[in-house]
Amino acid sequence: MIIKKLLFIVVLSAALTPAWAQGDNSDYWSFQEYLDRYPEQRQLFEDFSTRVRQAPQPSTIPTTTPIRVAMLVPDQQVSDYWYRNKKSFTHRLKEIGIPFNLTSYSSQPTSTHREQEQQLADALKTDPDYLVLTLNSLRHRVLIDKIMTRGRPKVILMNITTPLKHLGTRQPFFYVGFDHKEGTRLLTRAINKMTGKQVNYLMLYGIRGYVSHARGDEFIRLTAEQPGFAMNQAFYTDINREKARQAVLQTLASKHNINLIYACTTDIALGAMDALKTLNKEEHIILNGWGGGSAELEALANGHLDVTVMRMNDDSGVAMAEAIRLDQTGKAHLIPLVYSGNFAVVDKYTSPQELERLKDYAFRYSK
DSSP: OOHHHHHHHHHHHHHOOOOOHHOOOOOOOOOOHHHHHHHHHHHHHHHHHHEEEEEEOOSOOOOOOOOOEEEHHHHHHSSHHHHHHHHHHHHHHHHOOOOOOEEEEOOOOOOOOOHHHHHHHHHHHHSSSEEEOOOOOOOHHHHHHHHHOOOEEEEETTOOOSSSSGGGGGGOOOOOOOOOHHHHHHHHHHHHOOOOSOOOEEEEESSHHHHHHIIIIHHHHHHHTTTEEEEEEEEEEEEEEHHHHHHHHHHHOTTTTTTTTSSHHHHHHHHHHHHHHHHTOTSSSEEOOOOOHHHHHHHHHHHHHOOEEEEETTTHHHHHHHHHHHHHTGGGOOOSSSEOOOEEEEEEEEEEHHHHHHHHTTTTTTO
16 A cells, blocks of 8 residues: 555656747647737638527538547546537537437547547547547657548637647638637736735646646746746646645645645546545635536535636637537638637636526536
8 A cells, every 4th residue: 555655646646848938849839829920810700709609500401411520538537528528519400400329439548549549430430421539749749640631520729719820721620719828827817816925836737748738838838937926836737636645735834935826627627626635725725616607606606716718618619519500511611720719817806696607608518
């Protein structure tokens, strides 16, 4: 038992160097970089965003043959982002009159590459018209490259709004989600308003990859030149609530000056919350969430979380449905390559009325 515990701590507390400090050699455009590089996409994006926000308009071109959709999502976590997107996606398709068959494959964020490849192989055997999946690691890019060379199915990359440069003009059908870096910028501004002159923080990443870079490393970059901000410790937690709890307990046992814990995901924030409750330090250390799903909003209302950046969640699922509708009705030229939804910053001072207003819109399909 002692050996196992030591191994756990050693793996958890591996030394980190943020990607921005190494010289970011990322293979993607940021959302704003892409719109600046291809200005025609900005108008497409704005027009499409209006479509997403509007009430559904039933399709005027009848579609009799159901489209086939395969969806691979890492939804085995506390965050309800993936569940809500699937629900809003299917509800919008029904409202606009697009018949469909959906095959969904569920996984954990830390599933092995072999498990992911097997799910992908199973999905491709169903010969879907559209394949929805996410991208977080170099291995994911390799898999996507292989799919792209097939020419079928059409690929929707979910929870990513940064087009891959190496694909050139041979891009996936659609990128959809909420820009992680924009959310982090909004969250950073909100945290700045809550902190004092000296901020000693603990960084809690998820898994190594795109999301940890865009949420965690971006926060480090944004605060690196701010006077008084110092990162004292960092952990990769595998988006595991218990590992996040242990990371906080381990850090606070030796670093008593920590006054901010930056959590990159919902599960991580809740694990940190568990630790702070155990130590009775909730009033002394600022803790953020990321995403603003049901679990975070409940923690916020109960005073266990200080601030989060809330995605207008169902816009993402609606966007996928509307892109497919345009594609199926011969209007693919109206689809932007990338759709990024809006955020709202909410904190422990946000009124219950305002929070309900935001929830009514963000979760309008997935209540």
